[in-house]
Amino acid sequence: MTPQNHFELVLEKGKGIFRLAPTWVPRAFCVPGKRLRLHPDDYYALGTQRGGIDERWFASTSKAENGPDAPHDEGLSFIVFEDGGKQQKLLLRDAVEELKADLIGEEVWKEYGRWPAFAKFFDNQSALPFHLHHRRQHAALIHQSEKPESYYFPPQYNNHAGDFPHTFFGLQPQVSKAQFLEQLKRFSQGDNRITDLSVAYRLKLGTAWDVPAGTLHAPGSLCTYEPQWSSDVGAFYQSMMGEMPVPESILWNNVPPEKKGDYEFLVELIDWDANIDPDFGNHHFMEPRPVHPPEEMQAEGYQELWICYKNPAYAAKELTIFPGKTAVIKDSGAYGLITVQGHGTLGDFPIEAPGMIRFGQLTNDEFFVSEPAARKGVILHNLSPLEPLVMLKNLGPYHHATTNMPV
Numbered sequence: 001m002t003p004q005n006h007f008e009l010v011l012e013k014g015k016g017i018f019r020l021a022p023t024w025v026p027r028a029f030c031v032p033g034k035r036l037r038l039h040p041d042d043y044y045a046l047g048t049q050r051g052g053i054d055e056r057w058f059a060s061t062s063k064a065e066n067g068p069d070a071p072h073d074e075g076l077s078f079i080v081f082e083d084g085g086k087q088q089k090l091l092l093r094d095a096v097e098e099l100k101a102d103l104i105g106e107e108v109w110k111e112y113g114r115w116p117a118f119a120k121f122f123d124n125q126s127a128l129p130f131h132l133h134h135r136r137q138h139a140a141l142i143h144q145s146e147k148p149e150s151y152y153f154p155p156q157y158n159n160h161a162g163d164f165p166h167t168f169f170g171l172q173p174q175v176s177k178a179q180f181l182e183q184l185k186r187f188s189q190g191d192n193r194i195t196d197l198s199v200a201y202r203l204k205l206g207t208a209w210d211v212p213a214g215t216l217h218a219p220g221s222l223c224t225y226e227p228q229w230s231s232d233v234g235a236f237y238q239s240m241m242g243e244m245p246v247p248e249s250i251l252w253n254n255v256p257p258e259k260k261g262d263y264e265f266l267v268e269l270i271d272w273d274a275n276i277d278p279d280f281g282n283h284h285f286m287e288p289r290p291v292h293p294p295e296e297m298q299a300e301g302y303q304e305l306w307i308c309y310k311n312p313a314y315a316a317k318e319l320t321i322f323p324g325k326t327a328v329i330k331d332s333g334a335y336g337l338i339t340v341q342g343h344g345t346l347g348d349f350p351i352e353a354p355g356m357i358r359f360g361q362l363t364n365d366e367f368f369v370s371e372p373a374a375r376k377g378v379i380l381h382n383l384s385p386l387e388p389l390v391m392l393k394n395l396g397p398y399h400h401a402t403t404n405m406p407v
Contacts, residue, residue: 006090007090007094007095007098007099008099008102010079010081010090010095011095011099011102011103011370013081014081014347014348014349015347015348015373016347016369016370016372016373016374016376017346017347017349017367017368017369017370017373017378018079018081018092018095018367018368018370019079019080019081019349019364019366019367020058020059020077020078020079020080020092020336020366020367020368021077021078021079021080021089021362021363021366022056022357022361022362022363022366023056023057023058023060023075023076023077023078024036024038024045024046024053024055024056024359025053025054025055025056025057025064025066025074025075025120026046026050026051026052026053026054026055026066027051027052027054027055027066028049028050028051028066028067029051029129029241029246029247029250030051030052030054030124030128031052031054031124031125031126032052032053032054032123032124032125033054033123033124033125033160033162033221033223034123034125035123035157035158035159035160035223036053036054036056036121036123036157036223036357037157037354037355037356037357038053038356038357038358038359039356039357039358039359042358042359045359045360049069050066050069050070053359054122054123054124055120055121055122055123056120056121057075057077057118057119057120058077058118058119058120058121058336058337058338058366058394059077059092059115059118059119059335059336059337059366059368059394060075060076060077060092060118060120060230061076061077061091061092061093061096061114061115061118061230062075062076062118062230062231062232063075063076063232064232065232065233065254073091075232076091076092076093077091077092077093077118077336077368078090078091078092079091079092079095079368080362087362092115092368093114093115096114096115097114099370101371102370102372103334103370103371104333104334104370104371104396105333105334105371107333108333108334108371108396108397111397112397114230115230115334115396116145116229116230116313116396116397117227117228117229117230117313117314117394117395117396117397118227118228118230118336118394119225119226119227119228119316119336119338119392119394120225120226120228121157121223121224121225121226121338122219122223122224122226123157123223123224124162124219124221125162125163125221126162126163126164126221126241126242127163127164127166127167127168127218127219127220127221127241128218128219128241129218129236129237129238129241129246129250130168130194130195130198130216130217130218130236130237130238131216131217131218131234131235131236131237131238132213132214132215132216132217132234132235132237132269132270133146133147133148133149133211133213133214133215133231133233133234134146134147134213134214134233134234134235134254134269135213135214135269135271136213138268138269139213139231139233139254141256141259142233142254142255142256144231144233144254145229145230145231145233146213146229146231146233147213147228147229147231147232147233147234148210148211148212148213148228148229148311148313148314149211149226149227149228149229150208150209150210150211150226150227150228150286150308150310150311150314150316151167151208151209151211151219151224151225151226152207152208152224152225152226152227152307152308152316152318152392153203153204153205153206153207153208153222153223153224153225154205154206154223154225154318154340154392155205155206156340156341156353156390157223157225157340158205158222158223161221161222162220162221162222162223163221164220164221165202165203165220165221165222166200166201166202166203166220167200167201167203167209167217167218167219167220168195168198168199168200168201168216168217168218169198169199169201169209169211169215169216169217169280169281169284170198170199170215170216170217170274170275170276170277170280171197171198171199171216171275171276172197172198172199172276173276173277173278174276175197175276177267177272179197180194180197180267180270181263181264181267183196183197184237184263184266184267185263186239187237187239187248187251188239188248189239190239190240191239191240192237192238192239192240194237194238194239195218195238198216198218199280201281201285203220203222205222206288207285207286207287207288208285208286208288208307208308208316209284209285209286210283210284210285210286210308210310210311211284212271212274212311213229213271214269214270214271214274214275215271215274215275215284216237216270216275218238225316225338225392227308227314227315227316227394227395228314229313229314233254234253234254235250235251235252235253235254235255235266235269236250236251236253237251237266239251251266284310286307286308286309286310288305288306288307288318289305289306289309290303290304290305290306291304291305291306291317292304300327301321301322301325301326301327302319302320302321302322302325302327302329302380303319303320303322304317304318304319304320304329305317305318307392312397313397314394314395314396314397315394315395316392316393316394316395317392317393317395318390318391318392318393319380319390319391319392319393320388320389320390320391321342321344321380321381321382321388321389321390322382322388323382323384323385323386323387323388324382324383324384324385325381325382326379326380326381326382327379327380328377328378328379328380329377329378329380330374330375330376330377330378331369331374331375331393331395332374332375333371333374333375333395333396334368334369334370334371334374334395334396335368335369335374335393335394335395335396336366336367336368336369336393336394337366337367337368337369337391337392337393337394338365338366338391338392339351339352339353339364339365339366339389339390339391340353340390340391340392341353341387341388341389341390342382342384342387342388342389342390343382343383343384343387343389344380344381344382344383344384344389345379345380345381345383346367346378346379346380347373347378347379349364349367350364351364351365351367351380351389351391352364352365353365353390
């Protein structure tokens with residue numbers, strides 16, 4: 001049996017849907033907020049030298065750039081299926097390469113030749129250091145892709161707010177490049193107080209922010225759902241997190257070898273005009289917007305909201321099936337899905353939001369829906385008479401005009 005036939009059989013059995021295994025990612029310089037529903041004993045399951053597990057990646061075909069100690073498949077999503085009575089796993093990335101347009105759609109395959117977007121939860125007790133992700137021209141210098149991203153704050157994963165539920169975004173309008181460069185050069189001298197030049201915004205559950213590549217930001221301590229372009233490139237500019245020094249190596253992360261030590265190049269990475277925008281908040285903050293007229297969705301037993309919609313590279317929705325209801329949900333392209341509340345069925349699959357997960361345990365909360373299945377419509381049934389069934393969906397770079405994308 002060829003690999004393509006194998007993937008075809010698994011996809012056919014799932015009626016166009018793949019079940020995915022949890023993908024856990026540690027970060028060495030972060031302290032987990034412990035809201036990922038991992039068992040409390042498992043946040044350091046990969047060892048303290050790798051750091052705590054503070055991320056879970058969804059529908060990912062991108063490897064996590066986590067240094068030489070990371071395994072070759074860290075960050076990659078695996079398809080789970082039964083074969084001969086045994087649980088088997090195959091990489092979603094391999095399925096995309098084999099099934100091509102039959103899985104992700106003709107437009108996406110023809111333009112990108114891969115599944116170019118994914119999503120994650122990141123969950124930290126404190127804020128992250130002030131950093132940015134490279135724009136296309138700078139990422140290309142190290143043979144990487146740009147990394148725009150968005151942040152949504154799901155209430156179901158925020159039973160506590162952490163130490164600092166505020167995010168620094170951009171720079172104050174009066175800040176000059178010379179002023180920023182002066183602060184940056186103090187990196188190895190203790191606290192360079194780089195966030196003195198920024199603005200902190202208090203985070204609100206159930207809302208989102210658009211973070212284009214080249215945008216400085218220090219994500220706050222809410223557990224965050226992050227749809228993004230398929231890349232893991234970035235550079236960190238803040239030298240201290242509280243009393244904990246940030247390694248200087250991170251300052252030069254993803255910088256071409258000939259540019260290491262060149263502080264002016266680090267300033268070039270910044271999309272300066274976008275960062276000093278005096279109306280930054282209005283241009284980047286996102287309130288949820290209904291996908292269809294609310295009264296029509298209510299009558300059909302569900303509610304679907306656009307939660308991330310300002311970047312044409314990807315989008316995200318929150319889908320709620322009301323208690324005891326069944327709904328047929330159509331989309332114009334493939335998507336990844338994570339269940340955050342409730343239980344029911346997704347096509348022929350049981351679907352549920354687990355209360356606690358052991359490291360290495362399989363779940364029924366994450367799926368990948370192929371483009372043909374999404375266009376045909378997926379049948380979702382909420383089996384609870386009381387609790388809503390709630391899912392977050394990350395979509396790829398479709399023509400948003402065909403998906404009722406809000407302007």
